[in-house]
Amino acid sequence: MSDLITPGTRWLITFATLAYGVGPFIIDMNRTHLTHPAWPGHARFHLLWSAVSQLAVAGLALWLVWADSADPVWHCRLAVIIGLGMNSGFWGAFLFRRAYRGTLHDPQGIPPLWGKLDGNLLAVSLITALLLVALWQTWP
Template sequence: MPKITLLSVALCAFVLSAVIPFMEISNSHLFNPEWPSHARLHEAWQLIANAAISILAFILVWKRIAPRLGIVLGLILSASFLTAWAAGPLYGGSMVHSDGTNFTIGGISVVVVGVTIIAGLLLLGWRALSQNGGVSK
């Protein structure tokens, strides 16, 4: 298994099952009293589903059950976030928190930058896997 393949899916799983929940299980998101209860339900659902799918993706790669599927799952999760971000103006979505904070790098949300990097690493992982046919090195 190419190292980049395993590392990219591991990073994706870590971010989606630990980092994002750590940031969003707070008053800024899940427990935000300004959010309707229905929005909080969707937030909890998104956190649980993304964590579960990303952990499954990692297992599929780590155990060599279906590494390409694992990468595809990571790419789907990354691409769906980036699509939601890009489409934000259509539905009033924003990376700006309710308290007005928005952490940026060069004017772009650090989360968007991070997810873009993860997607790029996943693509490199796919390429490396394809180049060696999935054989361990």
């Protein structure tokens, strides 16, 4: 069963995991988010809490993917399921954004690509797609 886990599958999971784990530190730890002067301190606290949690969970997922294991298929599937769970938060926030007056981007932040396509939506769509492909690759 371990022959289902190819290096390509491991790298797909790794790329997606690094994107959702490290991505927020690269994108959100700046003046448009964490140090935004108009954000309440409690909102900043929650952002950093969330980002550190994502980083920790991504570390666990990477360990599952690359550690020696008697059942590497299960480890990789679990890493994918964890990643899909982490990204489900984005999809929930996206679907219900009108209920809480949320927006996909900050007007002073990174503008939508080509004036229309939000970078968050594009990134999380790609991450989700990579994880679903990896899950499909590990299923008998």
